Amino acid sequence: MGEPAPAPGEPYPKLKAHDLTRVFGRTPHTVDALGPLDLSVAPGEFVCLVGPSGCGKSTLLRIAAGLLRPSTGTLEIRTSLRPDMRLRRVARPAAMIFQDYGIYDWKTVRANVRFGLDIQRVPRRSANARADEWLARMGLSDFAHAYPATLSGGMRQRVAIARALAVEPELLLMDEPFAALDAQLRTILQDELLDLTQTTRTTTLFITHSLEEAIVLGDRVLVMSARPGRIIAEHHPPFPRPRTGDIRATPAFTSLKSELWDLLRKEAAPA
Numbered sequence: 693m694g695e696p697a698p699a700p701g702e703p704y705p706k707l708k709a710h711d712l713t714r715v716f717g718r719t720p721h722t723v724d725a726l727g728p729l730d731l732s733v734a735p736g737e738f739v740c741l742v743g744p745s746g747c748g749k750s751t752l753l754r755i756a757a758g759l760l761r762p763s764t765g766t767l768e769i770r771t772s773l774r775p776d777m778r779l780r781r782v783a784r785p786a787a788m789i790f791q792d793y794g795i796y797d798w799k800t801v802r803a804n805v806r807f808g809l810d811i812q813r814v815p816r817r818s819a820n821a822r823a824d825e826w827l828a829r830m831g832l833s834d835f836a837h838a839y840p841a842t843l844s845g846g847m848r849q850r851v852a853i854a855r856a857l858a859v860e861p862e863l864l865l866m867d868e869p870f871a872a873l874d875a876q877l878r879t880i881l882q883d884e885l886l887d888l889t890q891t892t893r894t895t896t897l898f899i900t901h902s903l904e905e906a907i908v909l910g911d912r913v914l915v916m917s918a919r920p921g922r923i924i925a926e927h928h929p930p931f932p933r934p935r936t937g938d939i940r941a942t943p944a945f946t947s948l949k950s951e952l953w954d955l956l957r958k959e960a961a962p963a
């Protein structure tokens with residue numbers, strides 16, 4: 693039996709998790725890390741996940757990226773392979789960006805951005821052109837031939853974003869990508885990502901500890917419980933798109949932030 697069709701006018705979700713759980717270790721030393729959790733992300737939606745430390749956020753993202761298997765339940769990503777992509781057997785529905793950049797120090801900036809395209813066997817000339825386009829977009833053109841060690845943290849993270857988006861992923865998975873940056877740079881990159889994802893409409897699942905970041909970026913903010921993480925609340929920041937970082941100064945922003953903080957504080961408190 694196939695999955696039930698969505699209600700009329702509703703798109704099929706890009707990502708769908710059902711009754712998902714993950715347990716680590718072996719009896720009697722097991723850790724219930726996640727779930728049971730249900731989650732549905734619509735095409736083009738930007739969903740932020742916040743939750744206390746250790747509640748299973750990274751575990752969920754790693755399952756979505758195919759890096760980890762669930763213990764029970766399912767997580768499906770609906771791909772829309774284009775005929776030309778199918779020819780090249782593109783099997784890259786999700787691209788992931790980590791806090792520590794995850795870029796290769798021994799490759800030039802341009803080769804890093806081209807990396808996913810090389811794996812997809814995109815011909816060198818068009819891969820270079822696409823990489824250069826992304827480098828220009830991220831303000832990194834002058835550094836195409838530099839090595840990552842010579843870049844600042846913010847520039848390295850821009851390289852990671854360019855590399856992930858250059859493959860036009862079906863789903864972008866971001867695990868606290870700005871956590872290692874100072875507050876000012878973090879705000880700048882949040883605004884850049886806001887701008888980018890509003891243009892590309894890339895479906896994104898974004899983990900953060902920063903409520904401000906979640907409200908600025910998210911169509912939806914999901915709050916997770918303490919471990920094993922389940923979704924205990926869902927908020928739709930009331931800011932129409934396209935939005936800009938100016939929403940940070942509005943009373944609605946402050947009030948949603950304090951509402952979310954109240955929820956999180958209860959979950960983070962020791963039992």
Ligand SMILES: Nc1ncnc2c1ncn2[C@@H]1O[C@H](COP(=O)(O)OP(=O)(O)OP(=O)(O)O)[C@@H](O)[C@H]1O
Nearest residue numbers: 716717723725744745746747748749750751752919
């Ligand atoms: N490979 C593993 N083996 C054993 N336990 C693990 C493993 N990976 C994660 N865990 C445990 O699972 C739980 C959830 O971890 P996870 O990293 O998903 O949490 P998180 O919400 O991302 O945490 P943080 O916000 O601190 O980054 C934690 O208790 C962690 O210790």
